[in-house]
C-alpha cells in the first residue's frame with residue numbers, strides 16, 4: 168500500500184539511483200511526485216505532415232518507423248542512433264542522441280509521434296528527436312514536466328501513472344470539506360489525476376483551479392500564522408493624536424497620502440491592538456516624514472521609539488533628518504551603529520534602559536539581545552526594497568512587543584503584496600509632495616555615449632553631481648568586476664580626467680563603500696561610477712544626472728529605483744538610458760521608462776513583462792516558491808485569503824484541521840520560514 172509519505176525509491180521503476188535524481192526536483196515522496204505538476208502539455212494531435220515540416224522548426228510528426236535504430240559511437244560517451252520514418256507524404260531521417268532507452272523502444276513498422284527539431288534540406292529532411300510516443304498507447308495530450316538531468320517527462324508521467332494505479336486516495340485532503348463544497352472545488356485525488364492526465368480542457372481547468380486555491384490557501388494560512396495572526400492585544404496605546412502639533416513645526420504641509428497613512432497608523436495604535444504594518448511609497452514620497460510624525464506621537468505618549476535602517480549611511484541620514492524634524496522639541500535622540508565605539512555604546516545602552524533616551528536610530532545593531540529599552544512603543548524599519556519576513560519576526564520576539572511599521576520603497580503590485588504579506592496591513596503613499604520637477608528620461612544608443620559624457624561634464628562644471636551606472640555586473644563575478652573597475656578607471660583617467668570620480672561596487676568592504684558614499688554626499692566625489700549597488704534611499708539632492716549603461720539588462724523596477732536617486736532637489740534632473748538592444752521587449756521597456764514616472768505602474772508593467780520570479784531578482788523576499796499559482800490568479804487569491812482568515816478564526820492552532828496543519832508546516836519549513 169503506498170501513501171503520500173512513502174519514500175519515492177520504493178515506487179516501482181525508481182530505485183536508489185533515480186531517487187537521487189528525483190530529489191533534485193524536490194521529489195522525495197510519492198506525495199511530492201503527485202504534486203510535481205506539469206509545466207505544460209504536449210498536444211500530440213497538433214502534428215504536421217513531413218512534407219510540410221519546415222527546416223528549423225521544432226514540431227511533432229506522426230509516422231511509421233523504418234526499423235529499430237542502430238547506434239554509432241561518435242566519441243567517448245556519445246552515441247547517436249539513426250533510423251527513418253514515413254507518414255506517406257515524405258520520408259524523414261530520425262536521429263536520437265545518446266538515448267539508448269528511447270532508441271530501442273522503437274519497433275519497426277509501428278506508428279509513433281516524433282517530436283523534435285527539423286534540419287536538412289528540402290530533399291532530405293532530418294529530425295533530431297527529443298520525445299517519442301507510441302500512437303496506440305498515447306492520449307492526445309501528454310504532460311511536460313519541469314525536468315532535471317537524467318529524467319524526462321515520459322518517465323515522470325509513467326511514475327505518476329504507476330502511483331495512481333496503486334491507490335485511488337493517496338493524497339490527504341487539506342481543504343476543509345465545507346469550504347471545498349461551497350466553492351465547488353474538485354476533490355484532491357481527482358484533481359491530481361486530471362492535472363497529470365487531463366480528460367478535457369474543462370476538467371483540466373477545474374483541476375487547476377482547485378490546486379491553485381489549495382496552494383494559495385496554505386500559503387495565506389502560513390503567512391497569517393507567521394505574523395501571529397489575529398488581533399493581538401497590547402498595552403501600548405497612544406495618549407492622543409499629536410500629529411497637527413508636529414506638522415505645525417515643519418516648513419511644509421503633509422500630502423493627502425501622508426495624512427491618510429498617518430491616520431491609519433494612529434487609529435491602530437490607539438485601538439489597544441498591535442500594529443504590524445507595511446508603508447509602501449515610491450522614492451521621494453515622504454516616508455521619513457510619516458515615520459517622524461508617528462515617532463512624535465509615540466514619544467508624546469510617553470514611550471520610546473526606534474528607527475532602523477539597513478546601512479550605516481542611511482542610519483546617519485535618518486538620524487540627521489529626525490534631529491532636524493525635532494529640533495524645537497528637545498527630545499533625546501541617539502544614534503547606534505556598528506561604528507559606534509564601545510564606550511559610547513555602553514552609554515547609549517544605559518540611557519536607553521533608564522528611559523533617558525526617547526528615540527534611537529541605528530542599523531541592525533539595534534536588535535542585538537543586549538539592547539534593552541525602558542519603554543519601547545514603536546519600531547520603524549526602513550527596509551527600502553527588501554521584504555524581510557524573517558526580520559519582522561526577530562523584532563516581534565523582543566519581549567514587550569512594540570508596534571511595528573516596515574517602510575518599503577519598492578512599489579509592489581497589490582496581488583503580490585497580498586501573496587507575500589497575507590493580511591498584513593498596508594498603507595500606501597501614492598502621491599509625491601508638490602513642486603517636484605519631473606525627471607527627464609532619454610534613451611540613446613551607444614554611438615551617442617560621448618555626447619552623454621559631455622552632458623554630464625557640463626553639469627559637473629556647474630558644481631552639480633552625477634552617476635554612471637555600469638553595464639550590469641554580475642555581482643560576485645571577478646571577471647566582470649575587473650571590467651567594471653577598468654571602465655571606471657578609464658573614465659577617471661580619460662573622459663573625466665580633472666574631475667573627481669569614485670567607484671562603488673558590490674564586492675567592496677562595507678567600510679570602503681561607506682567612505683565613498685560619504686565623499687559623494689559631501690560633494691568631494693563629483694561623479695560616482697557604480698554597479699547596481701548605489702544605496703537605495705541615499706539622498707543627494709545635488710546629484711542631478713544619471714547615465715545607465717546597457718539599460719536593457721535591468722528590470723524596470725530596478726531602473727526606477729536607480730532613477731529615484733536623482734530628482735531629489737530643486738534642480739531639473741536627467742536620466743539617460745544607453746542601450747543598443749533592438750528587440751521589441753527592450754524597446755517597449757525603455758519606452759515605459761521614458762513615459763512613466765509612477766512606480767506602481769512600472770511595477771505592474773515589470774511584472775507583466777517578466778513574471779514574478781524575475782520581479783524580485785532573487786529569493787530575498789522570503790516567499791515560498793509557488794508551483795502552480797500565478798500572479799494572474801487574483802480572484803482565487805482573494806477567496807483563499809478570505810477562507811484562510813475564517814479558518815484561523817475558528818481553529819487558530821489548526822487542531823481540527825490536521826492535514827492542513829501538516830501542509831502549512833511542510834511549505835514553510837521547507838523554506839525555513841518558521842522557527
Ligand code: ADP
Nearest residue numbers: 419420421422449450451452453454455456600
Ligand atoms: P522617501 O524616504 O519616501 O524616499 P523622503 O522622506 O526622503 O522620501 O522625502 C523626500 C524629501 O521630501 C525630503 O527632503 C522631505 O523632507 C521632503 N518632504 C516630505 N514630505 C513633504 C511634503 N509633504 N511636502 C514637501 N516636502 C516634503
Ligand code: MG
Nearest residue numbers: 454455549704
Ligand atoms: Mg527614504
